[in-house]
Amino acid sequence: MRNIREEELKKEKEKIDELPVPSIQLHDAISRGVNRGVIEQKRRYKRYTLLIAASLLCFSLIGTIRVSDTVAAFIGEIPGLEKLVIAVRGDTSLISSLYHDYLYPIDKTLDNHGKKLYIDSLIVDEERIVVFYKHDSSWGKETSIIPSIKGKNSEELMYSSSFYSPASDAQENMHTLQVYFFENGPLDVGSLDFHLTNDNRKVMNTWELPIQFSEEDIIPSKEYNVKMEAVIHGQRIMVNKVKVSPTSVAISVTSDSNNTYQFFGFENLHLQDTKGNKWLPEDSRTSSGEKDDWIFYTSSPFFENPEELYVVFDGIKAIPKNDMEVIIDVENRKILRSPKDMNLSIKEIEGEQVVLSHIKQNEENTFMSVFGDVVDNLGNEYRISTVSSGEVPGELHYFLPQEIEGSTITLQINGTSNVLQKETRIKVK
Template sequence: MTDKHNAFENLESRLQARKNEYDAISVPETAASQAVQAGIRQASRKRKTRLRWLTSSISAAALVLLFTGCIRVSPAFASFVEQLPGMESVVSLIRQDKGLMMAIDQSLLQKVGITDEHDGGSVTVEGIITDESRMVIFYKIKGIKDVEKSGFDIDLLDENGKQLPVAFSYASPHSDSDSEKYTYEDIIDVTFNESLPPDHLTIAFKDRMAKTTNTWKVTFPVNRNLTKNMKKTVPVNQTITLDGQRITIEQAILYPTRLVLDIKYDPDNTKKIFDISDLRLVDEQGRAWRTDGSSIGGVGTSVFFESMYFSIPKKLTLQGSGLSALDKNKLIIGIDPASKTIQGGPQGVTLLEYKIKDNDAILHFSVENAENAISGLTFTNIKDSTGKEFDVKEAGWSPSVEHLTAEAWVTIDHGSAAKGKLNMEISSYPVQNRAPFSLDIPVNK
């Protein structure tokens, strides 16, 4: 048996051990619900230049729980792990993304290995995978006490120290049972909607609980030439009608790290479409290519799927189960703080509570027919009777599995200063309308 084969076997054993640890994690339903809500509340905070999603450590564990079946290691993947020593628990997450795995096989990992260390703690950026649409950043934190309880904030800065106009997600800190104390490893998943990756990127980690906020900054170069001119656009231009609403699949854009499906909604539709339910791409072998989110615009959406850049299917079918939509004349909800009543909006939305706390207005709603919903009830364009605008400070919702009624809440920043009635526009709505569909995508054009 060769040394290389032994190395592969040892790596498989380490990955299997990490998987077994996650399999043994007990996640109480209430704790999972609280963790998801915490992520949603953080996600709903308004950003002027960017949008940020935070997920919980339980969410990260749930991703690892998907890591089932026989663990086999290709030479490219083994080399990948060797370049990120001690991060087997993180790279096991990447194995869930077929597109990223193929990008790794094509040697698209950029090793960084740069550390900022002070005040007894350190942050290391181990490596990145990037193209024009997405960047996955592997990082490690050491020696920052209590960060698992308090958490941290992350900022992404360009060469001039300015915030990047990007959306990105990262998990709350969590440690592995056999890791060194105060050591945390994970990824930052970045989406480039309005810009390209910069030539140099700075990641700033801010400890939330420190009396004097400690910040660790890591600046590193980004080699954009590895994926230069690799973008492929496949025209589709097919229109479907769901629940009486016209939806056009405009194009599929292939990148090494993801596939982006651009969808446009007919401006003459009678409903505002918030989401198309259960979207998936299925190839000729019956394999489903997962979707990991979307970027929603005023007239449509861009849906992100696992990349099939290095393995183009012979046939590809887009499937879905329906959509979340609301009549355009029911988008505005009026709230009377004096009588604590609701006016307008969809029939199934009820105001349960209106109260003032620390100068903020807190509103609590119930939503009927929201069984198994995957999105919540959120608002935008909040104004009082004088036209003064207010921002959403926090928002969250509690989905229902067993019952048809879900609950949602929103905190309006300095809402106590509102004069008269509050008008709020619904920006997402959890009720799903069943309308299954299937559409062939011409990937071989």
């Protein structure tokens, strides 16, 4: 890991911008720079060296809406990064972290009962650990690697996780595993455990990687106390603070408890600088929270470090607080109450299977349920366990419980596609 000397790079960029270099010569210079990339091992960190022209090109492009295939391929030509870039393709923050040498090498094969798991390296910050690993392709796609984290005293730490596997199951392909911290952080970690599971979530093998991080291993996040309020159609939304880490940004938001609408999120939320570069919500996680307190996650401009940065959105997703229930007459299969303009109806499909049809306003076939608790008039609780796409664009089918003791059920709404439109821009720094 290294400290980027922003002012020096800025001055060099100004000098280069003034040079009349034909595009073909610039292309050749970049190609030669890539071909001469040298890997050096210094202490525990990998360092990669390129010509300044290649560096400036990447700095100017990597913060855009999505890392294009061209840019990702360019960075992927840097010796030692090819397979890692493939493993994180599309994740702006991780590609930026790789390019800026923010990599913690492991290069270790874990062996348990003859099954081997190769850990290549990690990306670690205060928010998450990203693991790059390989395994035997003969295990098949019906298996997966599930992590767990232990503290320095072998206590279990709270976390959530996601993983990515390349389309091809070739043995040389790199996989990624992302572990997100809750209350703890990387300095509390004593070991990472990896569990090989099958389709039934049965653990078939376990590998342990003892590891402890020091403060020198972790670049501190940057926190900005924003405390700016936006008013959208009379609804007050406060952006409290923005925490910028190398791999992600956490935007802390509070909805005024006196609002007449229940807030569920933003429409087209992103970060933006004065040059029009955008950092969009993460693919692996977008938000957490409930009721009035929320955290939204976007990709990170940590290494690009723009002079000015804004939280930008086109509106808020919200519905009236007095209109957050759907009540269904089970016996007569009628909707007794539902929010206005939610486009709900009762349908019978596949014989006698009863579903609640919901046609979303944005016509997106996402399988995120907008319903939470389901309770009948006798107080019995149920769950909607299955959601499928319907016959028209944007339609979702929620499969209602088949055996209901009461005469009516009430579904609590915990999400919406209804948007209160207003373009909003809040300055972070």
